[in-house]
Structures are given as structure tokens and as C-alpha cells.
Amino acid sequence: MTRQASIDPAAAGELVYTADEMMTVAAARALRDGMTCFVGIGLPSAAANVARATHAPGLVLIYESGTIGAKPTELPLSIGDGILAETADAVVSVPEIFNYWLQPGRIDIGFLGAAQIDKFGNINTTVIGGDYDHPRVRLPGAGGAPEIAASCREVIVVVRQSSRSFVERVDFVTSVGYGSGPADRERLGLTGAGPKKIITDLGILEPDPVTFEFTLTGLYPGVSIAAARERTGWDLAVAADPEIIAGPSSVELDALRNLQVSSLDR
Amino acid sequence: MAEIVSLAEAVERAIHDGDAVAMEGFTHLIPFAAGHEVIRQRCRDLTLIRMTPDLIYDQLIGAGCARKLIFSWGGNPGVGSLHRFRDAVEHAWPAALEIEEHSHAGMANRYVAGASGLPFAVLRGYNGTGLETLNTHHDSAPTIKPITCPFTGETLTAVAALRPDVAVIHAQRADRAGNVQLWGIMGVQKEAVLASRRSVVTVEEIVDDLDPRPGATVLPTWTVSYVAHVPGGAHPSYALGYSVRDNDYYVAWDAISRDRDEFTRWLDERVYAVPAGLA
Numbered sequence: 001m002t003r004q005a006s007i008d009p010a011a012a013g014e015l016v017y018t019a020d021e022m023m024t025v026a027a028a029r030a031l032r033d034g035m036t037c038f039v040g041i042g043l044p045s046a047a048a049n050v051a052r053a054t055h056a057p058g059l060v061l062i063y064e065s066g067t068i069g070a071k072p073t074e075l076p077l078s079i080g081d082g083i084l085a086e087t088a089d090a091v092v093s094v095p096e097i098f099n100y101w102l103q104p105g106r107i108d109i110g111f112l113g114a115a116q117i118d119k120f121g122n123i124n125t126t127v128i129g130g131d132y133d134h135p136r137v138r139l140p141g142a143g144g145a146p147e148i149a150a151s152c153r154e155v156i157v158v159v160r161q162s163s164r165s166f167v168e169r170v171d172f173v174t175s176v177g178y179g180s181g182p183a184d185r186e187r188l189g190l191t192g193a194g195p196k197k198i199i200t201d202l203g204i205l206e207p208d209p210v211t212f213e214f215t216l217t218g219l220y221p222g223v224s225i226a227a228a229r230e231r232t233g234w235d236l237a238v239a240a241d242p243e244i245i246a247g248p249s250s251v252e253l254d255a256l257r258n259l260q261v262s263s264l265d266r
Numbered sequence: 267m268a269e270i271v272s273l274a275e276a277v278e279r280a281i282h283d284g285d286a287v288a289m290e291g292f293t294h295l296i297p298f299a300a301g302h303e304v305i306r307q308r309c310r311d312l313t314l315i316r317m318t319p320d321l322i323y324d325q326l327i328g329a330g331c332a333r334k335l336i337f338s339w340g341g342n343p344g345v346g347s348l349h350r351f352r353d354a355v356e357h358a359w360p361a362a363l364e365i366e367e368h369s370h371a372g373m374a375n376r377y378v379a380g381a382s383g384l385p386f387a388v389l390r391g392y393n394g395t396g397l398e399t400l401n402t403h404h405d406s407a408p409t410i411k412p413i414t415c416p417f418t419g420e421t422l423t424a425v426a427a428l429r430p431d432v433a434v435i436h437a438q439r440a441d442r443a444g445n446v447q448l449w450g451i452m453g454v455q456k457e458a459v460l461a462s463r464r465s466v467v468t469v470e471e472i473v474d475d476l477d478p479r480p481g482a483t484v485l486p487t488w489t490v491s492y493v494a495h496v497p498g499g500a501h502p503s504y505a506l507g508y509s510v511r512d513n514d515y516y517v518a519w520d521a522i523s524r525d526r527d528e529f530t531r532w533l534d535e536r537v538y539a540v541p542a543g544l545a
Contacts, residue, residue, distance in 0.1 A: 041344050064370060065292055065451045077513040078343035080293020082506055085450045091481070093452045094292055094317070095378050098371035103390055126367075126396065138355040140341030140348075142369040143318075147391050176394040188394040189421065 017248050019201040020160075022220050024050060024256055025248040027111075027158045027199045035108040036060040038148050041079045043158040044111035046259065047199075049075060053255040062107060064144040066092040075259045098144070102151050105191050110152030114159045115139050116170050119213045119234045120184075121177025121195035123149065123157065124170035132172070142174050149175035150190045161200035167233040178212040202228045203245065208237065218243040268444025268467070268490040273499075274542035276466045276492035277303045281312075284333075285431040288315040288377075288462060289322060292453025293343065293511070296503035297436040298322050299496045300468050302537045305329040315430055317373045317454065321502065321519050324348040327363060328529050329537070334364040336428070338373040345516055349523040359526065366409065369397065372425045376409070377454045379427035380461025386424040388413060393423065433462035436500045437485075438507060439476065440469045444487035447476045450506030456483050459490065468496040470508045 020043075027047035031037060033056040039048045045063075049072060052059045061070045065080035069089030076084055085091050092101070101107065116124040125145060129136025149155055155177075159165065177195045178184055185194050195214075198205040204218035215237040216228050221244060229236050248256075271279070281287055281304060289297050301322040304312075313334040314323050321342065326332055328350030340351050354363035368376070375387035392398040392410055400410075413424040435455040437448035446467050448455065459465045467485070472495050476484070497508075502515035522532050 065294070065453070067451065077345070077516060078293045078511065080343075080451050081511055081513070082294070082450070082504060085294070085506060091451060093456070094370065094454050095374040095457060098374055099389070103371070132396075132400065135356065138340075138352045141337065141339050141367050142395075142397060143339035144370040146369040146395050146397065147371040147389075150391065150393070172396045174395060174397070179394055184394070189390070190393060191390070 015247065015250060015253060017253055019220075021253060021256055022248060023158065023160070023199060023201040025252045026204065026220070026245055027156065028054065028252065030156050030197055030199065031056050031059055031109065034058045036062060036106065037109045037111055038062045038064070038102060038107045038152055040112045040145070040148070041076070042113050044113055046075055046256065047158060048111055049259050050252060050256045053259065054252055062097070062101065064094070064097060066094055066097040068092065068097075068101065098147060102147055105151055105153060107152045108154065110148035110155040110192070112145055112148060112155060112157050112175070114157055114165070116165050116167055117157060117159060117198065118167050118170045118177075120179060120181060121157065121198065121207065121214055122170050122173050122179065123175040123177065124172045126172040126174045128171050145175040149177065149195070150192060152192045154193050155195040157195055157198045159198065159200060161202050161228070161231045163231055163233045166231065178207065182210070182212050202231060203242070213237060215239055216242055218245045220245050221247050268446075268487045268493045270440075270442070270444055270472065270493045270495070272542065273299060273303050273468060273494040273496050274307075276300075276494045277307055280432050280464045280466045280492055281309055283309055284311045286313040286315060287432045287434065288428070288430040288458045289434040290316060290453055290455045290458040291436060291500070291503060292317060292451055293320075294451035294453065294503060295436045295448060295455065295500050295505055296320055296322050297434050297468055297499060298501055298503060299499035300434045300436070300466060301326055302540070303542050304331060305533070305537050306542065315428060317370055318343070319348060319351055321348070321516065324350040324519075324523055325533075325537070327351055327354050328360065328523070329533055330360045332363060333361075334366065336366045336368075338368045338370045342516060342519060345520050349520070350529060353526070364406075366406065367397065367400070368409070368425065372410065373428075374454055374457070376425050376428040377457035377461050379425070380429045381457040384427060386426055388422050388424055391423050428461055430458070430462040431464065433458040433465040435459060435465070436468045436496070436505065438469065438505055439471045439473050440467065440493045441473055441476045444490055444493045445476060446485040446490055446493065447479065447482050449479055449482040452483060456485065459485055464491045465489070466492045466494065468494045468499040470497050470499070470505050471495070
């Protein structure tokens with residue numbers, strides 16, 4: 001699997017880590033201490049918990065199960081594991097979490113995954129291929145994502161990069177990024193600013209300030225621009241001088257691995 | 267007033283072929299034992315309503331109980347696909363499944379409207395999404411429409427109320443009069459019960475007196491039709507204070523549900539061969 005082995009095991013003394021671990025750590029770094037963060041399950045949840053275990057102990061994690069300020073010591077499998085309720089500052093109903101907490105724009109960051117994403121950051125988690133009534137692949141659907149994408153002050157997407165998942169135009173718009181380009185969010189009345197970063201297992205993409213098209217602005221150590229282009233289904237624009245993002249520190253890796261070890265140990 | 271009856275009797279009296287049934291519980295307190303009883307009683311042509319179909323509706327769909335599914339997120343949380351749901355949508359096995367899908371916020375508000383006795387709820391949502399356009403595409407009545415605020419002129423979204431025939435939930439406990447108490451992650455159970463014509467509540471225990479519990483929800487006996495004592499009735503979901511979520515089971519379900527024969531074997535051994543009320 002290239003996904004797990006794309007980073008060269010190191011010469012003596014260097015940390016050995018997987019591409020998924022690098023992606024999770026990079027996503028964790030995007031969160032600042034004291035922020036409020038609406039967390040999707042899977043990679044976003046892992047990253048948010050690494051942030052809380054390292055540089056952002058005051059990060060407020062909010063799950064759509066209505067658990068506000070959850071402080072899990074192991075990664076939950078679902079958004080409603082008991083550990084989230086037991087460690088939360090408050091537990092509210094599902095209508096309340098969406099209506100009172102998310103909709104008015106109280107939440108700083110929405111942290112989402114994606115099955116398919118396009119160059120304007122629109123996300124598809126509904127159907128792939130065929131037509132809606134006869135899809136080739138039926139995905140889980142919307143969940144909380146459309147309103148998270150619409151109403152959080154900013155959105156960060158964490159997703160593994162491939163030419164199949166990074167497409168010119170998504171097959172179905174489940175959650176709106178920048179629609180078909182500049183000014184679409186305003187036209188649609190979406191109150192949040194939209195996706196600011198797509199963090200992948202190769203690097204980081206950010207929207208061009210004029211065209212809003214996602215552009216490669218950062219690469220992990222050892223990843224080439226050519227590799228990023230090859231794993232993008234549109235003609236990927238690249239920033240003039242993409243940043244080389246530092247690999248994970250031992251503190252970050254330990255934090256991630258401790259969370260995962262304790263969840264495997266259930 | 268709620269009647270305290272066996273699970274088999276509760277399901278037999280409350281749920282009939284063709285009913286719209288909402289079995290709620292958001293990850294926590296999912297009424298699995300009641301779902302299995304519905305399968306055992308071979309209910310057919312149900313419209314199944316649930317925010318997260320989860321394993322419980324994967325099982326009911328695979329068993330052929332459903333005609334239609336109204337939902338907002340149909341995956342196995344943290345694991346992957348619901349294979350029986352996918353097989354029904356992608357290959358019409360064991361039968362074609364009509365779907366009506368929303369976002370979580372939309373579904374939650376639809377239950378709130380139903381519980382409130384209103385025909386619709388208003389939210390800021392769906393704008394620019396494909397969900398909005400599915401309305402015009404299907405034969406059944408639209409459930410998402412734009413609405414203009416009479417005060418500000420702003421365009422918002424209206425979603426049609428959900429009014430199920432029956433709500434089915436699991437709770438921690440009830441007293442002998444049928445007052446029900448539940449706590450922890452509350453999902454939309456209160457709204458689902460109040461929106462529905464009839465309701466079935468399975469409980470971990472029946473007690474002489476309900477101790478007051480800060481933050482707990484109480485459904486007074488006169489809001490509930492049937493209460494059944496089913497300890498462990500949420501497994502592999504859980505009841506906070508009584509059990510923990512069986513995450514290994516959710517992981518194992520992936521392989522059981524992936525294959526039609528494997529699933530059918532599971533159904534025979536773990537549902538049809540088991541008496542009502544035993545998880």
C-alpha cells in the first residue's frame with residue numbers, strides 16, 4: 001500500500017511514521033488552543049484529539065451527538081461513544097446542538113472528512129457514479145456535514161488524496177465549499193467563510209484568494225509536486241514556493257499513538 | 267397511560283404492516299431488541315425513519331421489513347458502509363428500497379415540528395446542496411422547500427414535519443406506572459415519541475420509584491403507549507450507567523453483513539431462533 005509506505009523509513013535516528021500519521025499531525029497543528037471545534041468522526045477526530053493532547057489542551061471538542069467539550073482519553077469509534085458523554089462539559093439533544101450551537105455561527109472550526117472533493121472544496125458523501133436513483137456506489141449521506149460546512153466560521157477538510165477522490169466536479173454536492181467559485185457562498189446565504197485548508201496524506205491545499213480554486217501550498221518531507229499532481233483529478237495549481245512541512249515530532253507521534261493504542265485496548 | 271407488557275406484545279400491538287416507524291437513539295440507547303422482534307414478527311412494507319440507520323436498520327432492511335427509508339446518515343460509525351442498506355439501494359436486494367434523505371439538522375427539525383404540532387420547521391440549511399434538488403426529482407411529496415421570512419425577507423429552508431405512526435426507543439428505566447426516565451446522549455428520542463401516534467419504550471429496569479436525576483428526561487406515562495422490560499435491549503449500542511458500546515460488534519458486523527449468505531445465517535441464528543426479549 002503506497003498510502004502506508006510513501007514515507008521513506010528513516011536512516012538512523014530519524015522518526016519513522018506513516019503518511020496517515022503525518023496527515024493527522026498536520027491537521028492537529030491547524031487547530032489553536034481555546035478554539036471551538038465541531039468534529040467529524042475518523043481522521044478529524046484523531047487530529048483534534050492529538051491537538052488537545054499536545055499544543056491545544058483548551059480546545060473545545062463538539063460532536064454532533066450533542067457532547068460539548070468532550071475530553072476522551074482514547075479515540076472513540078463513533079461520535080456517540082460513552083466516553084464522550086462522560087467527559088463532556090455539557091450534553092445536549094441533537095436538535096439543540098444543530099439549532100442553538102451550530103446554526104448561529106458560534107463554532108470556530110468545522111473539521112470534516114470527505115469521500116470525494118472538488119477543486120472548489122465541495123464535498124460529496126452521498127453517491128458516486130451512475131445517477132442518484134441508480135448509483136454505482138451508495139455512500140452514507142449527509143449527516144451533520146452540510147450545516148457544519150455552511151455555518152462554522154471556518155472549515156478544514158482532512159482526506160486522503162487520490163485522483164479518484166480529488167475530482168474536477170463532485171458527482172453530488174452534499175456539503176458546499178465555494179460552489180462554482182467566487183461569491184457563491186454569499187449568493188447562497190452561507191454564513192461561514194468556507195473551507196480554508198484541505199489537509200491530505202501528501203500535503204496541504206488552500207484556496208486561491210481570487211479564484212477560490214484549491215492550490216497546493218505545502219508538501220510533507222519527501223513528497224514531490226509531481227506526486228501531488230498525479231494524485232489530483234484536476235489540473236492542480238501549485239503555489240510559487242510550496243512550504244515543506246516539518247515531519248511529526250516525537251511528542252506529536254507519541255500523542256497520536258497513545259490515543260490509538262488505548263482505543264485498540266478496549 | 268402506558269401499559270407494561272412483554273416486548274412481543276408491545277411490538278404486536280403497536281406496529282402493523284405498512285406503518286411509518288421511527289426507532290431512535292443517536293448511537294446511544296438504540297432499541298436493537300425491539301428491532302429484532304419486528305424482524306421476528308415479519309412486519310412488512312414499513313417506512314423506516316431514523317437519523318442514523320445504523321446496524322439496526324441494516325438488519326431490518328436485510329430482513330425485508332422495509333419499503334422506504336427516511337434518514338440522514340447511513341454508515342457503520344467509524345467502520346464503513348452499511349452493506350445491507352447499500353445492497354438494497356444498489357441492487358434491490360432483498361427488495362427495492364425507496365429513500366428520502368436529509369441532513370441531520372433537517373431530520374432533527376422535522377421531528378421537532380412533529381412534536382410541536384406544526385406542519386414544518388425552519389432552518390438555515392440545504393442551500394446549494396444536491397439534497398435540496400432531490401425534491402423535485404421524486405414522485406413523493408417534497409419535504410424541503412425555500413421559505414421567505416415574513417419579518418426580514420430572508421430566504422430560509424422549510425422542512426416537512428415527521429409524524430410517524432410509531433416511535434420505538436430504549437431507556438434506562440421506568441416506574442411501575444410507566445413513567446420513563448433516560449439520560450446521557452439524548453438524540454431525538456423525546457421529539458420522536460411526542461411526534462408519533464403510538465410509542466414503545468424498552469427499559470433496562472422497572473423500579474418502584476424514579477429517583478430524580480439532574481438533566482434526565484422524563485416521558486410521563488400518559489405520553490407512552492407500551493413499556494417493556496428488556497435488560498440489554500440496546501446491545502450492541504449501550505445504555506449509559508448500565509452497559510458500554512460494544513465497538514467490537516460494530517467492527518465484526520462489517521464481515522457479517524457484507525455477504526448475503528453470511529447475513530442470512532446470522533438472521534436465522536441470532537434473530538429467528540431467539541425468543542423475544544433476549545438479546
